[in-house]
Amino acid sequence: MRALLPNSQKDSDNLLIKMKSLQENIPHLKSLYSGAGSVITLPRLSDILRNSTFKSSMENGSYTWSVKVEKFEYNQDILEETICGLRLNSGEIKEPTQQQTFKDYQLLHSLLKSIHKSHIELVKMFHHDFLNGVLKIKINQSLNDVQLKNDELKSKIEEWKELTNSLSNRTRLL
Numbered sequence: 001m002r003a004l005l006p007n008s009q010k011d012s013d014n015l016l017i018k019m020k021s022l023q024e025n026i027p028h029l030k031s032l033y034s035g036a037g038s039v040i041t042l043p044r045l046s047d048i049l050r051n052s053t054f055k056s057s058m059e060n061g062s063y064t065w066s067v068k069v070e071k072f073e074y075n076q077d078i079l080e081e082t083i084c085g086l087r088l089n090s091g092e093i094k095e096p097t098q099q100q101t102f103k104d105y106q107l108l109h110s111l112l113k114s115i116h117k118s119h120i121e122l123v124k125m126f127h128h129d130f131l132n133g134v135l136k137i138k139i140n141q142s143l144n145d146v147q148l149k150n151d152e153l154k155s156k157i158e159e160w161k162e163l164t165n166s167l168s169n170r171t172r173l174l
Contacts, residue, residue, distance in 0.1 A: 118153035
């Protein structure tokens with residue numbers, strides 16, 4: 001792996017300029033991502049963790065996922081920006097309950113991304129349980145249920161691969 005250290009004085013000067021610019025502009029960057037925090041606040045993250053619905057879909061060649069809480073549906077981009085915003089502003093989260101909410105949400109977010117990836121793979125593999133291209137999961141207090149669903153989908157992928165590989169070449173062409 002190549003080191004990221006500058007090779008010349010010019011590279012050092014450029015790096016120094018970039019670092020100064022970053023230092024000067026970090027408050028602006030934080031404010032951009034804190035906008036995501038105002039769209040989805042920590043109490044809303046609690047609602048997502050307690051009572052929401054995850055939806056993964058593949059329609060017309062487009063893959064997307066979202067989380068719906070009551071009347072509000074948050075797409076994957078907003079949820080990703082929320083993670084970035086909260087990470088940038090994590091130093092401002094002081095209360096232990098809020099810190100735990102953020103940690104739980106980070107775990108949920110990574111599980112949902114994994115579930116979406118597995119779901120899309122199963123759709124592309126023409127698994128009979130996923131031909132409609134839509135998967136919905138109820139999210140409640142327990143992240144264990146979400147973890148179990150993630151594990152279940154990964155198992156289905158392996159089982160389906162084994163099944164399709166066990167078929168003869170002629171049968172696979174059908």
